[in-house]
Amino acid sequence: MTDVKTTTIAIDAMGGDFGPAVTLAGAALALQRRPDTRFVLFGDEDAIRAVLKDHEALRTVASVRHCEMSIAMDAKPSQALRQGRHKSSMWRTIEAVKTGEADVAVSAGNTGALMAMAKFCLRTMAEIERPAIAAIWPTLRGESIVLDVGATIGADAQQLIDFSMMGGAMARALFGLDKPTVGLLNIGVEEVKGQDEVREAGRLLKESNLDRILYHGFVEGDDLGKGTVDVVVTEGFTGNVALKTAEGTARQIASYLREAMSRTWLSKLGYVLARGAFDRLRDQMDPRKVNGGVFLGLNGIVIKSHGGTDAEGFAAALDLAHAMARNDLMNKIAADLRSFHERMSNAPVKQEEKDEHEADIGSASV
Incomplete structure (x- = not known):
């Protein structure tokens, strides 16, 4: 036994x-x-x-x-x-x-x-400068992971990449995915849009060709509910505002439904006839089902x-x-971070970056 x-x-x-x-x-x-x-x-x-x-x-x-x-x-x-x-x-x-x-x-x-x-x-x-809080987000496709939702305010490109690695590891541990899709939350999907830190993180993730996550690109606010990607990455201020907005919207819709279903005898009859559908809707909108933020x-x-x-x-x-x-979340995070940093340290330097570096050295010696 x-x-x-x-x-x-x-x-x-x-x-x-x-x-x-x-x-x-x-x-x-x-x-x-x-x-x-x-x-x-x-x-x-x-x-x-x-x-x-x-x-x-x-x-x-x-x-x-x-x-x-x-x-x-x-x-x-x-x-x-x-x-x-x-x-x-x-x-x-x-x-x-x-x-x-x-x-x-x-x-x-x-x-x-x-x-x-x-x-x-x-x-x-060892490889992490700041921790993040990851939340489970109900979507039209099922569930996604969103981080950071409030651990830190602001994030540079490296921290956003770290969040991507940790969120990807969590998606593999929770959803059983071999290669979860990851998107950076931005004000548009075009590569020229957004803050410098977000665009730089996107560039590095795209060029790294990672074997444990699939970088999707930029995603917008409406992609959260659509479930466009398995992991949505942002900094803590934006993530927390998005989380609280979603929770408030869910309560608002639930309140509207209760009011509408009790307004007239006809609406009450309609509720009785469609009770199964409303019960399923209530269950899907129940915030208790996705309670719990993971400190990563x-x-x-x-x-x-x-x-x-x-x-x-x-x-x-x-x-x-x-x-x-x-x-095995901890070992998955450690392995993903190690893989990323190894790829970055072994990545060849682009010719234009090499030229800029040599020009800087030359100007400094004049």
């Missing part, structure tokens, strides 16, 4: 707007779907065990680690790092990945504090759940954590 490999997930049980009531209920749901999962729960032991008694199956596969404090949702990252290092449930959840006690960490807590602690505790990978570029996997989600949404973040750990 073959032993089933287990995946261990560290959970910041105190994180989010509702703490253990939601994080543990979410873990119980995730366990039903993935019984090969084990959990390490960090937080106030009394509060955790008070909820854990209602989840018998979870209780048998969960370990509890008492923590002195939890990080407030409105705490400044610097304050959280200074006061919560080594003793908060958030820090110790991340630290469990560093020490090897867990394969992946999940928290619904303060995003800024979580990123600050993750960077300080795990450090960035660190020496360990950290997942950020939405702070206000319910048990179903937190379970989705745990499902994502399980998939990232089981599908």
